[in-house]
Amino acid sequence: MNKLLKPETNSGKREGETSPVNRRSFLRAAGIATSLGTIALASACKDDETEPMPGGNGDTVDLGSGDVGVLNYAYALEQLEAAFYSQVITTPYMGMTDAEKTILTDIRDHEIIHREFFKAALGDKAIKGLTPNFASIDFTKKDAVLGAAKLFEDTGVAAYNGAGKLLKDGGNLLLAGKIVSVEARHAAVIRDLINPKSADFAGDDILDANGMDKAIAPADILNAVKGYVKETITGANVGK
Amino acid sequence: MDIFKIIDNFQKIDGDALGRLEYATRRHFMSKVGSKLATVAVPTVFASIVNKAFAQSAGAVDVLNYALTLEFLEDEFYKAGNAAAGLIPATDKTIFTQIGKHETQHVAFLVKALGTKAIAKPSFDFQYGGAFGDVFTNYKTFVTVSSALEDTGVRAYKGQAGALIGDPQILEYALQVHSVEARHAAVVRRLAASVTGNAAMKGWITGKEGAVPAIYAGEDNLTQGGKDLKGLASKTDAAISEAFDEPLTKEAVLAIAGPFIKP
Incomplete structure (x- = not known):
């Protein structure tokens, strides 16, 4: 959970004095959650980092610790994205134009490349192949597919942005940087497909008043995507 | 109190x-x-x-002022472009208004963060010594320069990530701006492709494809993390190069941006 939500232990302030700040932090975190679509408010009250997430009906997959944990975290997200776009191209939605198909095929290839790169880079430390669960997405409908694509891309951007500071190795940080901007390009193009020539490509719904994208911690991201994967992914030690 | x-x-x-x-x-x-x-x-x-x-270390101050220089440049560029009568077609005005808003926000954020250590705003020559003489009267030139500025911004922020590894919160803010510049770059590249009739130019960078070739040096790199990815997952070189954006050093960026800045 967002570190801002952890109780202050060294301030010496009374409960009543800290609550307005904590409440605001909580609401801010909840706002982030809502924008990603699937995080229940109730779960935001728990310490997600120390307990496995409920709801999966498969194995438990632990991402590991340190930089390896962060890279496995990225590998897990790329697996989901690659599987999603592979399905989109295998079963195109009704009325998919040639231009849309070209874009979605490009993105599919990028995500497969990211997935295979992380798999190779992690070697025997890589987590297993995950089993996606896209039962909630109607792949025959353009709105549903592009809406899910937007969610995955925005989530990917926020995830990489939030994971950057967890990396200890500069080489790994640079790699994450090389990939996150491509995810951001995807997000902008998908958003422009949904609402062409609008401000949505970098919309006020996702950016803050400083003109910044989101940066979200692994626990919150894993919570947001857990409905899309059958395994239960635990990331309590990512970056630690 | x-x-x-x-x-x-x-x-x-x-x-x-x-x-x-x-x-x-x-x-x-x-x-x-x-x-x-x-x-x-x-x-x-x-x-x-x-x-x-914010300014924990001298290194971080340098990075933030470097970022501020580029954000000043972008902010002034879009202020002038958005104010130029008849330059931006009505259909594209929303996009450039939104981008301009973000650059103004980035400048304000950095100025506040740096406080008294913030550099003064430079004076700019957006005609780039004459190379882009019609930048505020010819939409093609404007979009071309915009796409080049955004892609350079993405490369510039990416190139500084390592320098901020010891300043985690500043690093995170830099990443949060970096991905916004990439969103800008993607949408403007698609506009540039349309306006200039260059179908090879996509929202992502294929090889070294871009409107101003000099700033895309190295974007066609296929080696990541010490591994040659050629042939990975049976994908083309084009796709592999698109999947990774490449950084630029501060020196390379300043060489590109230098002619925009009046001495």
């Missing part, structure tokens, strides 16, 4: 104040306020702590 009420009020102006406050520990904050409250106006103390929270 209720310091939490002040923080609350500050957040109404700046929703992310708390995030920055993480950097100065609560203990530090409270002791500093406690010791100076009697003689110094709280907002002044608060501002100095916020500044201190």
Whole structure:
């Protein structure tokens, strides 16, 4: 959970004095959650980092610790994205134009490349192949597919942005940087497909008043995507 | 005086104040306020702590001022472009208004973060010594320069990530701006492809494809993390190059941006 939500232990302030700040932090975190679509408010009250997430009906997959944990975290997200776009191209939605198909095929290839790169880079430390669960997405409908694509891309951007500071190795940080901007390009193009020539490509719904994208911690991201994967992914030690 | 009420009020102006406050520990904050409250106006103390929270190291100050230089450049560019009568077609005005808004926000953020250490705004020559003489009268030129500025911005921020690895909160802010520049770049590249009739130019960078070739040097790299990815997953070189954006050093960026900045 967002570190801002952890109780202050060294301030010496009374409960009543800290609550307005904590409440605001909580609401801010909840706002982030809502924008990603699937995080229940109730779960935001728990310490997600120390307990496995409920709801999966498969194995438990632990991402590991340190930089390896962060890279496995990225590998897990790329697996989901690659599987999603592979399905989109295998079963195109009704009325998919040639231009849309070209874009979605490009993105599919990028995500497969990211997935295979992380798999190779992690070697025997890589987590297993995950089993996606896209039962909630109607792949025959353009709105549903592009809406899910937007969610995955925005989530990917926020995830990489939030994971950057967890990396200890500069080489790994640079790699994450090389990939996150491509995810951001995807997000902008998908958003422009949904609402062409609008401000949505970098919309006020996702950016803050400083003109910044989101940066979200692994626990919150894993919570947001857990409905899309059958395994239960635990990331309590990512970056630690 | 209720310091939490002040923080609350500050957040109404700046929703992310708390995030920055993480950097100065609560203990530090409270002791500093406690010791100076009697003689110094709280907002002044608060501002100095916020500044201190950002500018932890001399290296970070350098990176932030470097970023500020580029954001000043972008901000002034879009202010001029958005104000130029008849330049941007009505259909594309929303996009450039949104981009311009973000660049203004980035400048304001960096100026506030750097406080007294912020550099002064340079004077700019957007005609680039004559190379882009019609930049504010010819939409093709404007979009071309815009796409080049955005892609350069992405490469510039990416190139500084490693320098901020010891300043985690500043690193995170830099990443949060970096991905916004990439969003800008993608949408403007697609506009540029359309306006200039270059179908090879996509939202992502294929090989070294871009409107101003000099700034795409190295974008066709296929080696990542010490591994040659050629042939990975049976994908083309084009797709592999698109999947990774490449950084630029500060020296390379300043060589590109230099002619925009009047001496």
